[in-house]
Amino acid sequence: MLEVSGLKVKYGEVEAVKGISLSVPRGSIVVLLGANGAGKSSTLNAIAGLVPATGKVTFEGELLSGQPAEDIVRRGISLTPEGRRVFPSLTVAENLHLGGAAHAAGEVLKGRIEAELERFPILRERYHQKAGLLSGGEQQMLAIARSLMAAPRLLLLDEPSLGLAPLIVDKVFDLITDLRSKGLTILLVEQNAERALEVSDHGFVLQSGQVVLQGTGPELVRSDLVKQAYLSE
Template identity: 50%
Template sequence: MNVLEVRGLKVAYGQILAVKGIDLIVRERERVALIGANGAGKTTTLKALAGMIPPASGEIRYLGKPVTGKPSFELVREGLALVPEGRQVFGKLTVEENLELGAYARSDGPAIHQDLERVYGLFPRLKERRRQTAGTLSGGEQQMLAIGRALMSRPKLLLLDEPSMGLAPLMVQRIFEVVREISREGVTLLLVEQNARLALELSDRGYVMESGLVTLAGPAAELLGNPQVRHAYLGE
């Protein structure tokens, strides 16, 4: 089943067209990478998919239903969650309060507690710092918290925007180990990532965006071997 189908998506900021009519599909339990240079339109695409900015035109279907223009809070209730670029945690709230906010749309108290313990199992460091304010965490810890907060909504589709940005290599490795584990548990993933090699090695399929358009698409292994991709994005 296709969890996400995007047809002819255009997104504009005023008169500037940032996404110029793209098509993409994410199937159930897939890991799909969206790569490209800064300014290619990747983050804008994720924001439109997550209901944070309205598309200028095109269609977004989630779990077979049209959701074009639906607000974020409704999509979260339906199982579509975004881990935003730059983490965007609530700095004055504690780690645990941030995580609890991720479950704001839920009313199943015992299951929320189970999911909280699950997040702490994935990220033991968050449990150690659960009473600490989020603004005092390191960048890597804040990224763990942003992912954990999204998981508290029990997503079927998780959109990840630049999870490795600004992190030390060991922390990046840990974050991607957890992303793999989340995938093994059945969550479908759409990943925007500046580190193209890391993204494609994690993913089943990939899309390459340039100047608001999808210019290449295919199995991740094929894109890793594509001379154009290797030259432009893998530094080879």
């Protein structure tokens, strides 16, 4: 579904991503693992069109490289950025509305908001509150719901469990598997390697901007590199 080849991202003189190739099959959950600064977020941001990159990105057979973020989301790829980044002074309702406003209008838009409120009942309770007043977990739910308002076929999730309480982390991973079961394809960046590999079909391990290891979830869990670096055993 998504094919990335030779992706490079440069910030000034610093090369954050040095030629990454990966593929995400339809209906799968793929995870990118790696230490801070390994280039995981840069890879997602480049796919979503937020940062300029060289190399080739194709989605459902169409070339995406070089398109701006506004256009890429229209093609069916939605990114939930790291740190949630809800619009704090806007209400939950307004955040959701903006998530879908470029993709649907009128009754269709209302229907999508209703569907997200069904999925996340807590957002219905907080509907008229400012997003900045929500707890971290609630903000993460809102950020994901807002990305889903675009009705994407591929969801890019950047560190969705970062800074959340263990119980909420469970919820986030339940949600990820649930979304996949409803037909969504997911490319996930996670610090929590253990949990991420449990739910993933395939994983890529990044080190200083390059893929150093890849394999299925169970393969990676067994590999020495992942054990040493990312799993607490």
